[in-house]
Amino acid sequence: VAKAGANTSMSVAKAGANTSMSVAKAGANASTSVAKAGAKPKSSIKKLSVTSNKLWPSNLRLQFVIRLLKALFMDNIPSHQQALAILKASSSFVRYVLSVALQKIQEIRDRTSEECAVLMLGQKKLQKKCIALGRILFNQMECVKAPKTEKGRSIVDMCVEGFSQLLEIVEGEWPEKMEEFLGGVVPADKDEGDLCGRTHYAIKTLQSLFTAAINASTTSKDAILMLGVVSLLMKYLPSGSQQLKQVHSWVHGHAQSKEQGNDAPLAKTLASLLLTVVARQSASAQTMEEFAQDVHYHIGDCDDDVQLEESDQFAIVSKTTAPSVLAVLFAHCEVLLSDIDWLIAQLKSEFSPQTESPFTDDDGASDLAHHGTASPTQHTGVVASICEQLTHVLWAMYELVQTALSPGPATNGLLKCLTKLYNVMSNLVKYYASLFGLFTHVCNNLVVLVETVGKELSPKTYSFITYTQTIDENARLGEGTKSKTGKGKAKSAAGKLKKEGRSIPDLIFSMEMFEKHLIQLSKKSKRDLMEHFKRSTARDFKIDGQTVQAKLSENVREEIESGDEEGDEEHPNPKRLKTV
Numbered sequence: 001v002a003k004a005g006a007n008t009s010m011s012v013a014k015a016g017a018n019t020s021m022s023v024a025k026a027g028a029n030a031s032t033s034v035a036k037a038g039a040k041p042k043s044s045i046k047k048l049s050v051t052s053n054k055l056w057p058s059n060l061r062l063q064f065v066i067r068l069l070k071a072l073f074m075d076n077i078p079s080h081q082q083a084l085a086i087l088k089a090s091s092s093f094v095r096y097v098l099s100v101a102l103q104k105i106q107e108i109r110d111r112t113s114e115e116c117a118v119l120m121l122g123q124k125k126l127q128k129k130c131i132a133l134g135r136i137l138f139n140q141m142e143c144v145k146a147p148k149t150e151k152g153r154s155i156v157d158m159c160v161e162g163f164s165q166l167l168e169i170v171e172g173e174w175p176e177k178m179e180e181f182l183g184g185v186v187p188a189d190k191d192e193g194d195l196c197g198r199t200h201y202a203i204k205t206l207q208s209l210f211t212a213a214i215n216a217s218t219t220s221k222d223a224i225l226m227l228g229v230v231s232l233l234m235k236y237l238p239s240g241s242q243q244l245k246q247v248h249s250w251v252h253g254h255a256q257s258k259e260q261g262n263d264a265p266l267a268k269t270l271a272s273l274l275l276t277v278v279a280r281q282s283a284s285a286q287t288m289e290e291f292a293q294d295v296h297y298h299i300g301d302c303d304d305d306v307q308l309e310e311s312d313q314f315a316i317v318s319k320t321t322a323p324s325v326l327a328v329l330f331a332h333c334e335v336l337l338s339d340i341d342w343l344i345a346q347l348k349s350e351f352s353p354q355t356e357s358p359f360t361d362d363d364g365a366s367d368l369a370h371h372g373t374a375s376p377t378q379h380t381g382v383v384a385s386i387c388e389q390l391t392h393v394l395w396a397m398y399e400l401v402q403t404a405l406s407p408g409p410a411t412n413g414l415l416k417c418l419t420k421l422y423n424v425m426s427n428l429v430k431y432y433a434s435l436f437g438l439f440t441h442v443c444n445n446l447v448v449l450v451e452t453v454g455k456e457l458s459p460k461t462y463s464f465i466t467y468t469q470t471i472d473e474n475a476r477l478g479e480g481t482k483s484k485t486g487k488g489k490a491k492s493a494a495g496k497l498k499k500e501g502r503s504i505p506d507l508i509f510s511m512e513m514f515e516k517h518l519i520q521l522s523k524k525s526k527r528d529l530m531e532h533f534k535r536s537t538a539r540d541f542k543i544d545g546q547t548v549q550a551k552l553s554e555n556v557r558e559e560i561e562s563g564d565e566e567g568d569e570e571h572p573n574p575k576r577l578k579t580v
Helices: 002-037 042-051 062-073 078-089 091-110 114-121 123-143 155-173 175-185 195-215 220-236 242-256 264-279 284-299 322-350 376-400 409-434 444-480 484-525 545-570 574-579
Strands: none
Touching (some): 062 078, 062 123, 091 123, 091 155, 123 155, 123 195, 175 195, 195 242, 220 242, 242 264, 264 284, 264 322, 284 322, 284 376, 322 409, 376 409, 409 484
16 A cells, blocks of 8 residues: 555656646747737637636546545545545546536436447446436535535535436436435435435435525525425425425425525526425415415506505515516416316316216116216315315416516416416316206305406406507507617517417407306306306407597598599699690
């Protein structure tokens, strides 16, 4: 060992001397070339300094990178510490090795190198290498108590990114091996023996890193990356488990904390993670309603005379972050409504009506066991839960249709969500009407939903449509007064207005179809479900008096001009004849 150490020190000294000589020669050559070229090569020197930071494909093999990282992060042998201290002291060297490791992980995911292509043939070997690399990166994440402020990317950030990419590889290539992967990553003394326990321990490690990153006031990119890994791991926590409840309370606490400030990307990620974890507990619609109330308060109401009550249920929502949170709300609303629509389609397939059922008793009642696998009581319970979820979505949309949204993606997204909501409610009412002969009365939850739509949502929706059309008209008038220098911005604004113009007729059509199916259900149930709905003059077409008057005056002017021309032909001007 002593001889090996002496030989190693001599080789390192020789390598250092050769490196210093080559660097000195390169510096001398560069200085002479710059002196010869004069002042022109200054720009080329700047270009070289920028391109020199790029990491070219490394020739180091994956096994060597794993052994080198293990020596840097996990070697605790006392005799090795003196030599390793020199390497650990150079943060640039450590970051370089981590960069190569990230490059190798990317090659595994994309299968772009020959080494990775060979490893993919032997799945077990590649799985072991991924577990070994994940154990090293997770160990470094676990050891760091607080991120250091360094130039460039931090070491913890690179470890978290590598661990995230390894999780994606295992989830995509070998999903059945996730428990084995986490078992090899989590330390043996912390292993609880099952997938849920290992996942929760990894999540708690990332939670402590996230809290340290927020307290250290580092860039939000590191915190967003950590939340992304938590979102990946959260899939493996059972619904209703204590571990998932702990994650929910943790995310909810940070969403209510004021430490995040006005960071829009971080607020967007936190809001998305909170809605995702709440959806696992079947309460995401209620959380959407709370977010919508905060967005409404911070952006403002369509009517300037309305004074809103203060709503600060989530501190991450502010005037700066509200547009980002609004985009998250629209995305989760689309997913939730699509799931409800799928459930209604499943109910139709399981409990489809039969016009002439061969299974009829003496009283004329059909044998419901032959209509599907579920009983009417079970279907009534499912319909009641669907109506409860739709009611929360309805109140969220009720808040947003009163919000002073600017024309563009926000307004277009809200119009699409409203169209989707009315389509889903229309499908639900249509399905219920088709099966009403098998029920004795309309479900109370459905009655409450319909009354809320008629009293609250539909009137506000028509007011929002009028508000949107007024803003669009003002925007078009503003475009006419712009100078020719703003043609590009004017074209983009016109494109946004066209999208909104297409979305409004779709929304009105979906509202009409919903009311049509309500009328059918009212006839079957002999209960007036349309008592709270008002027919609007703006749903089919609207006559603009000013436009009609302008058109009539234009026609009169044309008739007068044509009459003058005919008079000139009957009584030609003699002077004009002379000239001819």
